[in-house]
Amino acid sequence: MDFKDQVCLITGASRGIGAAAAVYMAGKGATVIVNYAGSQEKAEAVVSQITEAGGRAKAVRCDVSDLESCKAMIDDIVKEFGRIDILVNNAGITKDQLILKMSEADFDAVIATNLKGVFNTVSSVSKQMLRQKYGRIVNLSSVSGVYGNPGQANYAASKAGVIGLTKSVAKELASRNITCNAIAPGYIETDMTRAMTDAAKEAVLSNVPMKRAGKPEEVAAAIAFLASAEASYITGQVVEVSGGF
Numbered sequence: 297m298d299f300k301d302q303v304c305l306i307t308g309a310s311r312g313i314g315a316a317a318a319v320y321m322a323g324k325g326a327t328v329i330v331n332y333a334g335s336q337e338k339a340e341a342v343v344s345q346i347t348e349a350g351g352r353a354k355a356v357r358c359d360v361s362d363l364e365s366c367k368a369m370i371d372d373i374v375k376e377f378g379r380i381d382i383l384v385n386n387a388g389i390t391k392d393q394l395i396l397k398m399s400e401a402d403f404d405a406v407i408a409t410n411l412k413g414v415f416n417t418v419s420s421v422s423k424q425m426l427r428q429k430y431g432r433i434v435n436l437s438s439v440s441g442v443y444g445n446p447g448q449a450n451y452a453a454s455k456a457g458v459i460g461l462t463k464s465v466a467k468e469l470a471s472r473n474i475t476c477n478a479i480a481p482g483y484i485e486t487d488m489t490r491a492m493t494d495a496a497k498e499a500v501l502s503n504v505p506m507k508r509a510g511k512p513e514e515v516a517a518a519i520a521f522l523a524s525a526e527a528s529y530i531t532g533q534v535v536e537v538s539g540g541f
Contacts, residue, residue, distance in 0.1 A: 302327070303329070304326040305369075309332065311342075312484075324520060333360070382523045383431070385413065389405065406454050409454075411458060426472050431474035434519050436458070437479065441455025462532065478534045480534055508539065510537060515537050
């Protein structure tokens with residue numbers, strides 16, 4: 297896989313899967329835009345890791361739940377770099393609670409970032425990709441969006457929505473050499489999963505045939521493949537990276 301001369305925007309790239317994807321894609325030659333919403337320090341640390349290894353990267357702040365901010369971010373990237381070849385929608389949050397106790401605010405917040413955020417960036421970048429007659433969009437869903445998960449009605453709904461959005465966008469843009477696919481990670485070692493209790497971790501691992509958690513770099517490799525020329529005839533698909541969950 298070679299991403300030389302390609303510009304890749306990764307949302308939520310200051311940590312976890314997003315950071316791993318940024319480092320991986322930069323290592324394959326891409327110029328990576330490291331999007332973040334909260335921690336500039338962590339985003340700049342990812343940029344430093346990339347540049348110190350000889351790669352090219354820039355940190356850009358944007359709350360993906362805000363459409364106008366997304367439009368401005370895309371416009372600024374195109375003005376500076378001339379194009380956007382790859383969009384990886386990784387930004388996501390959780391606010392877990394049983395449905396009987398879940399607040400409307402927590403439901404809305406998760407949907408706003410995890411699902412509407414994907415709409416915001418895809419709708420903002422599609423015009424540029426159509427102009428280029430080329431693009432690769434990879435959206436991060438989750439096994440929770442495929443199978444559901446107790447205590448995650450908001451998260452599972454948002455990630456199921458990402459799958460539906462992905463399949464629709466794939467059909468809309470396919471004729472212009474733009475692919476759109478989703479990845480559904482399972483239990484991956486990130487800050488989000490490290491916050492789980494030991495009992496919760498054991499319960500999840502009991503459903504993983506490989507009997508281990510995945511690494512962010514393993515998801516990053518799948519992202520890179522779907523963003524590559526080698527995957528040019530793959531679109532509208534959901535790839536699970538879950539150890540057989």
